[in-house]
Amino acid sequence: MEQVTAISAVSVKGRARADVLKAAMLALVFGFGLVYATGFAHPNVLHNAAHDSRHALGFPCH
Amino acid sequence: MINRLFGVALGAGLIAGLTLSVLQAFFTVPIILEAETYETASALTPGLQHAIAHANDVGIWLASSGEAHAAHEAAPGFLDRVFGEWAPEDGLERTFYTTVSSLVVGFGFALMALAAMLLGTKRIDASVGLAWGIAGFAAFSLAPSLGLPPEIPGSAAADLAGRQTWWWSTVIATAGGLWLLLASRRGPALKAAGVALILVPHVVGAPHPEAFEATAPAELAGHFAAASLVCSAVFWAVLGSSLGWLWSRGKEEDA
Numbered sequence: 001m002e003q004v005t006a007i008s009a010v011s012v013k014g015r016a017r018a019d020v021l022k023a024a025m026l027a028l029v030f031g032f033g034l035v036y037a038t039g040f041a042h043p044n045v046l047h048n049a050a051h052d053s054r055h056a057l058g059f060p061c062h
Numbered sequence: 063m064i065n066r067l068f069g070v071a072l073g074a075g076l077i078a079g080l081t082l083s084v085l086q087a088f089f090t091v092p093i094i095l096e097a098e099t100y101e102t103a104s105a106l107t108p109g110l111q112h113a114i115a116h117a118n119d120v121g122i123w124l125a126s127s128g129e130a131h132a133a134h135e136a137a138p139g140f141l142d143r144v145f146g147e148w149a150p151e152d153g154l155e156r157t158f159y160t161t162v163s164s165l166v167v168g169f170g171f172a173l174m175a176l177a178a179m180l181l182g183t184k185r186i187d188a189s190v191g192l193a194w195g196i197a198g199f200a201a202f203s204l205a206p207s208l209g210l211p212p213e214i215p216g217s218a219a220a221d222l223a224g225r226q227t228w229w230w231s232t233v234i235a236t237a238g239g240l241w242l243l244l245a246s247r248r249g250p251a252l253k254a255a256g257v258a259l260i261l262v263p264h265v266v267g268a269p270h271p272e273a274f275e276a277t278a279p280a281e282l283a284g285h286f287a288a289a290s291l292v293c294s295a296v297f298w299a300v301l302g303s304s305l306g307w308l309w310s311r312g313k314e315e316d317a
Contacts, residue, residue: 019063022063023180032174051149055286056082061222
């Protein structure tokens with residue numbers, strides 16, 4: 001019985017860890033996308049709109 | 063978990079992004095506008111334009127001179143065909159777009175920073191967040207600025223794609239190196255690898271133009287580099303501590 005509780009405790013912890021991992025990966029990808037679109041994407045309209053922010057944050061800019 | 067992560071990141075991103083746009087309005091935008099007056103004036107000086115045209119032949123680009131490098135770009139993409147050469151009008155419209163882009167960058171960096179904190183540390187509060195924010199500043203501003211200092215419009219620079227590649231490589235190497243040094247609890251060999259990883263991009267070296275050219279005085283460029291680093295430092299400190307603060311506040315409500 002004790003063993004069963006221990007196993008389920010581990011699997012609950014493991015599931016929480018997997019939840020964190022999934023959410024963190026999603027946030028990393030989404031966050032990178034936002035930073036890339038504002039700070040690095042080449043289309044003129046994005047460059048011109050974010051121009052001053054790109055310079056202020058030291059992103060390479062033409 | 064996903065909702066809470068995105069909610070906290072949105073809140074902290076807005077706080078830090080708003081801080082950044084206020085700092086920009088006072089410290090970096092005035093220097094950018096002044097540099098642009100030199101850049102515009104230089105367009106009327108045939109000698110300098112000749113030098114720029116010559117420089118472009120060997121792959122040197124003058125920062126922020128749309129016309130000079132338009133010919134070098136590949137076929138225009140979808141967004142370029144829709145919007146053409148649109149740029150916000152100086153004044154309120156330009157300030158508006160600068161603020162919006164600061165908020166979006168703030169949200170993006172907040173998501174990445176909070177994700178890193180969740181993976182790398184057990185306890186998250188304002189002071190832990192501040193430490194991670196400072197690490198973010200080191201990775202995203204300090205390390206890249208050693209090879210590619212923040213530039214004002216009208217400076218010669220190497221090919222954009224090459225500089226962007228070096229910038230991201232440096233960010234990833236510095237962040238990875240700091241992770242090995244600070245967040246992992248493994249032995250000295252891995253910590254030494256972390257230090258080496260931080261050094262590699264600077265040993266390789268950033269792409270630079272064959273000759274340095276600028277339309278604005280060097281003092282203005284120096285002042286801008288300092289102002290930009292200060293703005294980034296405050297932005298990252300505010301971002302990290304508000305992420306930690308908002309995250310720990312949520313936990314109290316859950317309990």
